[in-house]
Amino acid sequence: MSQVVTRFAPSPTGYLHIGGGRTALFNWLYARGRGGKFLLRIEDTDRERSTPEATAAILRGLTWLGLDWDGEVVSQFERRDRHAEVAREMLARGTAYKCFSTKEEIEAYRAAREAEGASYAVFQSPWRDADPSTYPDAPYAIRMKAPRTGETIIEDQVQGRVVIKNETLDDMIVLRSDGTPVYMLAVVVDDHDMGVTHVIRGDDHLNNAARQQMVYDAMGWTVPVWAHIPLIHGPDGKKLSKRHGATGVEEYQAMGYPAAGMRNYLTRLGWAHGDAEIFTSDEAMKMFDLSGIGRAPARLDFKKLENTCGHHMAMAEDAALLHELQAYLAAAGRPALTDLQAGLMKQALPFLKSSAKTFPELLEKASFLMISRPIAADAKAAEALDTVSRGILKSLTPRLQNASWTKEALEPILTGIATENGIGFGKLAAPLRAALAGRTVTPSVYDMMLTIGREETVARLSDAAA
């Protein structure tokens, strides 16, 4: 078996949709897991709607997801001459013909059929078998000479064997009367020329596959392996749209989901391998197979996304996580970390990452190291700093001056103070949290003290005790 070649072929008419991201991911996993190639082609033949900004956004989205492609990005529009050449070759082979019917004539044909009571009308061009000597001197489109009887069978790796009756398909136009190629032809020519062996795409193309397969047949080309995957739906089961919230991959980056978690979640959305839930991309590549893809559309579940992200956050290496955190801040338009904050963050990451699911949550938990003196206590925290508590903090600071700065050394000091004052550790922790972080919900007081260091700890406690 020759090398596997897959591709992702989005239209540059907007940002990278979450469904497109998953389609790209499946193609990437399939190719990478088999030592194959994953190609990227921009289907920009619709000049009205295609924009360079959209192409850039799609590339950014893929890059964020960690999906790397092989070779140069192919522009479909730039290959239009090649597409036209194939259309002419079909003409020469007799698998296509010149059609001089105008748009008005086609509409009239359909209207007439419907008037006769037909519920639908496949246009049958009068030029299909016309004698070339009768051709008018007028613009013409090139139509594929599709079989009118029999059936076209799509052997789909996800949908199974799909049978389409040829009589329901018209002679599709492959080259418009203005000489530009039509998408359906372009896809086939490009996939063939690029050596694509496996076409993994949304099942909105399932019906199209029949016509595309006819082009392969007409040209005598090898039909690729088809795999039409179901689309992603919103939580209510309807097609995912803006009203469900985020539909763009980059929006998820801006919301602070780690890319590894996003990848894992998207891989599991509509695909399964036994009970495997949490896995790295390397593991996913080894497990991924077309047979594991479900046939029903899957719904987006933010809770599970978060949970999956939490696992990956905890699994991440500190340096890489810090790097991604900084990228998140930039993507979300939030201020970057100062060198001091970055240094403290690196120390705090080992305990912060184990309980955070997203970067905003991580930052929330890290607020004690983001702030600087004087620490402003919020209303609830201020309540914890009553006269008695301030007195306790005051008596605590001298004992911290000479302690070695480890949890083992600090623990007896803090529990000792609590015992001396006849209070439980919980009663002591509250004012400590208020003094160190200015809030009532924080990481462990020991973790905070160890992170910011002796000098800053004593300073913050002294501030609060004053």
Add this chain to the structure above:
RNA sequence: GGCCCGUUCGUCUAUCGGUUAGGACACCUGGUUUUCAACCAGGUAAGAGGGGUUCGACUCCCCUACGGGCUGCCA
């Protein structure tokens, strides 16, 4: 309208004719605990409906309902 695809706990799914229908998320309860989390243990919860085929159907076939897609000289 026609054609095509789909339908297992609330959600993602396992099952490929014989299971007490399994796992994960969510939810509920308990535990741990200096707060919030995280973590640990346990629990609630499913084969759209109706016909067949079969000794036996979630699994195979048909019908219905519901959802989605396609039906362009858009992609």
